[in-house]
Amino acid sequence: MSEIAAILSVEGLGVRLPAGADRAYALTDVSLSVASNEILCIVGESGSGKSMMANAVMRLLPNEVRIEGGRMLFEGCDLCAAPEAEMRRLRGAEIAMIFQEPMTALNPLRTIGDQIAEVFSVHTDLSRAEITGRVLALLADVRIPDPNGAAKAYPHELSGGQRQRAMIAMALALDPKLLIADEPTTALDVTTQAQILKLIRELQGRRKAAVMFITHDFGVVAEIADRVVVMQQGRIVEQGPAAQVLDNPQHAYTRQLIAAVPPLTAPAPRRLSQEDILTISGISKTYRSGGFLGRGVRITRAVKDVSLKLPKGATLGIVGESGSGKSTLARCLVRLIDPDAGSIMLLGRDFVTMPRARLREETRHIQMVFQDPFASLNPRHKAAELVAQGPIVHGTPRATALAEAKELFALVGLDPSAADRFPHEFSGGQRQRIGLARALALKPAVLVADEPVSALDVSVQAQVLKLLADLRTRLGLSIVFITHDLRVAAQICDLVAVMKDGAIVEHGLAGEVFANPQHAYTQALLASVPGGAFARQHATEPA
């Protein structure tokens, strides 16, 4: 790593935002460099300006956003001042980019092969036949199953991981010197994420390309970075070789980010009650869709004969990737979906067979916290009303309910006087707290939390998890915690159940499952967590 010349050298870059944005500059005085044959990770939370950085290098900023000051030297040419024709020559050929959402980043009306071939037709003079050959070679390179079929397929016919592989093939078509990857694995499943990260590292090593990898996850940094740049609010707060920054973070923000990455080992097990408050037995849910007069019906078995027990005061984590059926199961628990078979025993009553009218009253005993902080609160009601809705529906007089709502605000760590504001005036983390307050308003025995922190920034995640743990002890809550992120589950769950394709493949005490996974899938899941090695090592240090 001695005197490898920098492929890209950014000096004092500034990017101005239009009037009305939440700050004046997206990027202020940013200086960094990427050398060939190295992976530079730019790490930051939402609003740090890391995506803006990527767009600035490509000169693909939105219309009203402008570069103001600084230079970006790419092989001697200043990208800030280069004419548009020159930039077009570089894009796709010398500097390539892969994006976060593979579904929307590909044109749904054209085949994969077509879109990859476009890179060749724009920048080279190769014949049709030659291009086709190269496209197939690229697809084989990125290990897409059945390259021939994939080339003729449309984006919606491939899975998320395959689409991302196709995008990588498209980006590497002309062997660019610099590859910019803007959160390419964030939208993927954990196991797929691990594969794509491995692929990127392998291809980078083989072609000796420079990679600028943008992410919000320090686990990913630990997994693949050679050097790290940490950004906050548009400025660089720390940068250096990966090992150095991870082991010896200098800046307070860096330390905060690293500390917020949940370690993979479970905390010391608590004593669990002998009594079970919630017993789930043999829950199944099958979906039938499509078909015409009974032919060609698609059968999806979302939940297959699931049985679990939740001890009083404990937290049961249900972990699975997308399509595992965990969300369907969660919704069956609160009867938003009616299961086809099985029983849910809570406080001596079976919630599955209960008639609708009685269910409306009994539902107060099992409440839900939802995933999306933006969609789970009705934008037209004030926060206090939202929290008070439940008790009011169940007969509490309005004034009392509103007063109780204010108390709940304090309980979840929000300012009670803010209760008269509308949801859009709160941040994501604060909205989740309101959702929590709403669920607690009916004093339920069981709380079902459906991915409550997945949509939040890492540092905010940690706060909300701490709040949940706090409330758990204070109110004696029993929680069913649904998540796709093993690290989050390790933080807060006493018991863990792993779900795949609608069935539970393994369950037990959290500590045991993490330390000693029995099922192959659990083992694969644990191995796929990015930065697993780093997390395990990091966990042995005091928090």
Next chain:
Amino acid sequence: MRILSLAGRRLAASIPTLFLILIGVFLLLQFAPGDTVDAMMAQMGGGDAATAQALRHFYGLDLSIPVQLGNYLWRLVRLDLGFSAIYGKPVATVILERLPPTLLLMTSALSFAFFFGLVFGVIAARGVNKWPDTLISTLGLICYATPSFWFGLMAIVVFSIYLQWLPPGGFEDIGNVQTGIWHVLDIARHLILPALTLGLIFLAIYLRIMRASMLEVLNLDYVRTARAKGLDETGVIIRHVLRNALLPMVTLIGLQAGTMLGGSVVVESVFSLPGLGRLAYESVVQRDLNTLLGIVFVSALLVIAVNFIVDLIYARLDPRISVES
């Protein structure tokens, strides 16, 4: 083949809709004051109650309503639309005579509106917020707000009366019947103003939709990907934006088919074209309820046919459709 089966399924689903329309309108017409026999008698210059009774019995109008409805539907399935008392011919014949001018008018108006709506929509979207966009959008809005019949009249004043470039009405030169290519050109000359008039409102609608659709697509992620590959702006628009932005336009053709047919009633009246629309108007005025019902049937068929074709085209353009059931 899958495309055909999908569109075919939609077609099959329209059959109950068709029956719903026919039954609904038939029952509605039972409430009308005076029926076909009254109209016939008025034509004959009066008659006594006995004649009326005999006529009603002959035409089966004295049977109970459900029976009449059943008879009517049964005849309809055999494509027998009944007899027009006013014209003295089977309704089917009358309608078939009047169908070609309407179809010609509608296709030319649609082509005009679609093509220019597309072109101007693209131009407006390219120059968003600058003067081409403001000009085009304003003109589009004014076209939308203009009553079609009034525009037709004013067009006649300007082009037929003052400038004398185009004929003020009619389908062809009656006094001077031409043949072959001259006949075609003559009809074309007569159709210019009507097609322009009918197409004007739809031009405004297509313009607005194309512009909005283009702006929407230009903000999508895959356009950014195309730019990141080094495509220039024209390449981006032609290869990635146009086809995707076209989809809502195609859907719109299907949705607007009925409205266009309705608009032809007024345009044909203004320009004295011997089409289906004017026939509908005359049937209402002359109380020829059989013909009116026949026109309703044919119009509904026309709209369903147009929607079927639109479904085929849409499925051809959008590969995602074949997957959904």
Next chain:
Amino acid sequence: MDAIKRYFRSPAAVAGLILLLVVIAMAISASFLYPRDPLALAGRPLLWPFSNPHFPLGTDNSGRDIAAQIFHGARISLLIGGVATAIAILIGIVVGAFAGFYGGWVDNVLMRITEAFQTLPNFLLLLVLVAVFGSTLTTVTIAVGVVSWPAPARLTRAEFLSLRNREFVQAGRTLGMKDLQLILGEILPNALPPVIVYASVVMAVAILLESALAFLHLSDPNVASWGNLIGLGRDVLRVQWYVSAIPGVAILVTVLAVSLVGQGLNDALNPRLKRR
């Protein structure tokens, strides 16, 4: 509120509002400025505009004051437009809400009916209704309303379909709310704005539909409608084209005003979607 400020920032929206207020002013002041029956004979037929100070806009074939008919016609257009729109929106919201919320067979049945109304060209249906029920002001207004409800219904249904699976609605269900409570209290306040904005489109179309009917002499002949006047002017189109031209301009201005106001409202209430 921000929405009102945003509205006034658009020159087109402001212009539309001004035009609309002018038309409303014309309608209100009609009885003061032209207290006599506008369809009564007033002077010599076919006087050109500005030729006689008593008749600034001239007279029509029967010698009736065109300016009086324009002012009184504003009343008719706004009345029919407003009431028909209200009818259409009301029916549309009810049908769309139930179809979108309950889905299943309720949705199927309601959508078949909506489709039936949309497959039949709406002007044809209008003709049928007028043939059956006659051409009084009341019947024409109701007929126009009845012909216009499918589009608001589809819009409402689409909104309900997308909103009923939103998490805040699901939250309401877990809190124990009943169906009607969810429809009226949770979903409707969020579904209403686009439908209300769409009302301007419905009104524009309603005014155009009624004037087309009047032009064909199928609307109420006893009221001073703009369409009526255009129809009359057709007979004297060759020379006295102004008889048809003037009321057409009035229709154009009114529909333009309504459309601009609707667009302005849409941009003001949905700032995110304004891709300018």
